[in-house]
Amino acid sequence: MNYQQTVTYLFNSTPVFEKIGAGAYKEGLSTTKALDEHLGHPHRHFKTIHVAGTNGKGSVSHTLAAILQAAGLKVGLFTSPHLVDFRERIRINGRCVSQRFVIDFVSQHRSFFEPLHPSFFELTTAMAFDYFARQHVDIAIIEVGLGGRLDCTNIITPILSVITNISFDHTQFLGDTLSKIAGEKAGIIKQGVPVVIGESTDETRPVFEQKAKEMNAPIIFAEDDPVVTDSEYLPGGGRVYHLTPSITDDPQNPCHMSTLRGELGGDYQEKNTNTVLKAINQLTSLLPGITTQAVEHAFAHVCEMTGLTGRWQQTGSHPTIVCDTGHNVGGWQYLSKQLKSQPCHRLKMVFGMVDDKDIDTVMDMLPTDADYYFTKANNKRAISEQEVLAKGLAHGLKGTAYPTVSAAVDAALAASTPEDFIFIGGSSYIVADYLEKKRHSSSPSAD
Numbered sequence: 001m002n003y004q005q006t007v008t009y010l011f012n013s014t015p016v017f018e019k020i021g022a023g024a025y026k027e028g029l030s031t032t033k034a035l036d037e038h039l040g041h042p043h044r045h046f047k048t049i050h051v052a053g054t055n056g057k058g059s060v061s062h063t064l065a066a067i068l069q070a071a072g073l074k075v076g077l078f079t080s081p082h083l084v085d086f087r088e089r090i091r092i093n094g095r096c097v098s099q100r101f102v103i104d105f106v107s108q109h110r111s112f113f114e115p116l117h118p119s120f121f122e123l124t125t126a127m128a129f130d131y132f133a134r135q136h137v138d139i140a141i142i143e144v145g146l147g148g149r150l151d152c153t154n155i156i157t158p159i160l161s162v163i164t165n166i167s168f169d170h171t172q173f174l175g176d177t178l179s180k181i182a183g184e185k186a187g188i189i190k191q192g193v194p195v196v197i198g199e200s201t202d203e204t205r206p207v208f209e210q211k212a213k214e215m216n217a218p219i220i221f222a223e224d225d226p227v228v229t230d231s232e233y234l235p236g237g238g239r240v241y242h243l244t245p246s247i248t249d250d251p252q253n254p255c256h257m258s259t260l261r262g263e264l265g266g267d268y269q270e271k272n273t274n275t276v277l278k279a280i281n282q283l284t285s286l287l288p289g290i291t292t293q294a295v296e297h298a299f300a301h302v303c304e305m306t307g308l309t310g311r312w313q314q315t316g317s318h319p320t321i322v323c324d325t326g327h328n329v330g331g332w333q334y335l336s337k338q339l340k341s342q343p344c345h346r347l348k349m350v351f352g353m354v355d356d357k358d359i360d361t362v363m364d365m366l367p368t369d370a371d372y373y374f375t376k377a378n379n380k381r382a383i384s385e386q387e388v389l390a391k392g393l394a395h396g397l398k399g400t401a402y403p404t405v406s407a408a409v410d411a412a413l414a415a416s417t418p419e420d421f422i423f424i425g426g427s428s429y430i431v432a433d434y435l436e437k438k439r440h441s442s443s444p445s446a447d
Contacts, residue, residue: 003099006106007086014120031118032152035126038112042133046076047287048156049279052144052185053164053198055330056272059264060164060198061143062308063276066298068139069093069305071289076132076140078153080121083310083325083432084439090128094306097131105130121145122152139287149187159286161188161217162279163208164272165199167330178203186211194218194282198275222278227255231270233338237314238263241273254280254290262299266312266324268334273299310431312338315438318418320344323435325428327353329361335425336365344421346371349399350408350434351426352388354381359388362426363395371415372399375408377429405433 001009036043051061058079065077075093082088087096105127113123125145132140142158144151166182182204189195189211197208200221212219231241241260255277262273277295284290302308310325320342326335339347347370353359354377374389376382385401392399402408405424412422424434 001103001107003103006103009106010086010120010123013114014118014123028150029152029155031116031122032125032155034116035113035118035122036129036155038109039126039130042129043156045133046137047139048158049139049141049160049162049283050144050153050156050158050188051141051162051164052148052151052188053162054167054181054185055326055328056164056198056268056275057143058308058325059266059269059272059311060162060276060279061141062306063264063272063298063302064162064279065091065094065141066302066305067276067280067290067295068141068283068287070294070298071287071291073138073287073289074136076128076135076137077306078125078128078132078140079143080124080145081428081432083428084435088307089124090131091307092132092135092137094304096307097128101131102127119152125152144185144188147184147187149184151188154188157190158188158193160279160282161190161193161195162275163188163195163197164275165330166201166204167328179207182207183211189215189217189219191215192217194220196220196222196275196279196282198222198278199271220278220282222275226274227277227281228270228274231273233265233267234261237265239265239269239273241270243277254284254292254295256292257296260296260299263302264308264311265314266326266334267338268326268331269311309435310428316422319348319413319416319420319422321422321424323424323431325431326425327357327427329358329365332362332365336367339370339423340367342421345417345419346421348373348412348416348420348422350375350405350412350422350424350430351392352376352385352405352430353383353426354379354429355383356381357427359383359391360395363391363397366395366397368396370397371412372397373402373408373412374399375402375405375430377405377427377433379427379429382427382429405430406437409434409437 051057065075068075077091080089090097142153144153163185166178195217229242231239239262312324315321349370350373352375374385376385389401
């Protein structure tokens with residue numbers, strides 16, 4: 001098989017959550033452990049950092065990877081889902097896993113794993129661990145796929161665990177209360193391994209504290225003594241963060257600066273940045289080379305260094321075009337406010353969601369004075385454009401339905417003036433379709 005045939009095989013012969021949802025979810029680690037034993041326990045050959053949470057996992061994982069890269073380490077990065085190419089999930093120092101490795105891995109191990117009937121994510125995780133071990137990475141940032149306790153990444157024993165935040169998502173698997181969801185995420189807390197909690201609530205904090213106590217794990221709540229006091233969006237993209245005087249006055253701290261400029265522009269990045277900097281404070285005693293210069297360079301160039309896309313990503317101007325992968329209530333609490341504050345002549349929204357998200361609550365947050373281009377992603381779980389339109393009208397949102405993301409974007413562009421703002425999102429898969437469209441054709445609005 002060539003590369004495209006191999007990827008098609010992976011998607012068609014294993015249950016894929018992105019395609020079928022609940023049917024691809026496998027509870028328990030037995031298959032993962034069998035794959036791990038077959039491969040010789042590759043995850044034991046490199047250090048890891050484990051990142052869980054409802055929102056922000058991707059941004060935090062990529063930023064940590066960029067900092068450690070800037071510190072001179074060889075850094076593996078395992079994240080999901082991918083947006084355009086499967087290989088985005090597995091990177092070393094920003095470079096995607098080679099097509100040859102993907103082909104060879106499937107070819108060499110197919111006779112073993114086919115009788116196991118692993119899920120797509122179980123097989124992808126095993127592939128990533130094997131690749132990182134063979135490439136002799138110094139450390140790998142491992143993003144949890146779903147939950148934590150029963151996620152197949154949870155066979156690792158990291159040097160640091162990070163849980164970004166807890167909000168309602170995947171409740172059919174993780175529980176219908178914040179405390180239940182927190183209990184699943186807290187499953188990544190390991191014996192004696194420090195854990196940084198980005199955000200907590202009165203309901204989730206006791207869950208984390210109890211689990212950390214059981215595991216004798218030092219626990220740091222990033223919000224208790226925040227490094228970041230506030231931030232502001234910069235014209236043209238990015239943010240500037242203002243740091244606390246206690247950090248500024250400590251020359252031994254790698255965050256020894258009064259301001260920090262970041263490439264990522266979303267309002268929600270303020271919380272993520274505070275979490276990352278708290279994590280870095282823990283890592284300085286565990287890893288070499290983490291300096292102020294490394295932190296500054298990584299924040300300023302995280303997308304270039306790691307390949308991160310889809311986080312308040314500006315892809316055009318005149319009109320301004322921004323896409324974002326925020327896809328649940330927790331993410332839209334930030335996105336809706338940022339959209340409503342955009343200085344523009346007219347806001348245009350290319351919007352769609354998938355069927356396991358709380359679309360009604362999200363729609364309650366959306367700007368009512370925007371023009372909507374309701375659509376669906378090329379994904380079996382996508383809500384039809386007509387249903388999204390009907391729900392939008394019921395929530396007082398005015399717009400038209402389009403059968404594809406490409407058609408919706410083209411219509412929004414055709415109706416825009418240079419002073420307008422076009423937002424593309426609602427689902428990671430909407431953004432994926434848009435970025436795929438851009439890859440194959442140059443946007444007429446891009447400068």
